[in-house]
Amino acid sequence: MKRLNEVERDALAETFNIALGDAVAALADIVHEEVQMAVPEVEFLDTAQLVRRLSGAGEPGTGGAATLAAEGHSPMLCSIGQRFSGSGLEFRADAMLLFPALGCVGIVRRMLGHDAAADDQASELEQDALAEVGNIVINSCMTKLACIFEAELVGTLPRVRMGRADELLPRALAGSVALVMQIGMTLYGQRLEGAVLLLMDSPSLELTIRRTQIYFRLDAQSVPA
């Protein structure tokens, strides 16, 4: 797999930081409340590292997505996922929005005006609401990526699943690399740690790097005018 140099990594991180800003603004519109967001962290992990981190098995103090499973309430995660492919491009990726199950079900119940019962099983309507939240947040990110690609990225319908990290990550992309954007936010007075994942195989990652180089003119190593 091609390794990213520092400039490429920074360019990709900045791209997704901007995209995530749009996504969080969309989230604030959905919940009708200001979403206080910590500075997102963007990092690249292979899928094995990602499962360890999401399962809370990372080294203490490493931060990152490990905090999703370290909330102390439930090891279950809620995933809203969509698969994207490029129209006329060799690109495919699984985009996932991940939250601790209890936290995100609680927020959806607040949104819908339901009783915040202390369980993490979402009703059909609550799953519908979760799917729509994921659809809006994920599409905000993918719209930015499509802009960089100057192409259309076609997505499947959002799918909501609850489970442990190793159950949720798509087996079809085993061996792929994950671009992880961790988001920490305060919503309805509750602290919620979440993450947006973009899982790509090697050709898709290399295409993303190439397109990022072109978009940011990194190949020219230009000095800003």
Next chain:
Amino acid sequence: MSIQGEIAVLVVDDSRVSRTLLIGLLRNRCQDLVIHEAADGSTAVTLAGQLRPKLVVLDVNMPGISGLDAAAQILQAQPGTRVAMLTANHQAATQRRAAEQGVAIFRKPISGEVADQILDLTGALA
């Protein structure tokens, strides 16, 4: 069939929550609306043929045919219908396709301001 003075509207989205939000905002703004719902594009095309709504609001990504394909079929059968797309997918390609069909496109999540703009397509707020 629409009764005189009433405005028939068809709201099409596979998300029940999104349909409910949009319908609530539309009802708050105009008492003369008769609102029908569909959860996919094929049902929307069938209902549009039967109900002849003045306004159809469609999501883009839905099971079966897309909202844009449904919009094309509805407009071919009833060219006078006002059509709006309401979608999270606001990529340039989607916007271009909507423009080619002459339909308005709005970005999710729905807000009161967007609901006003959608109703403006019918002249209901005039």
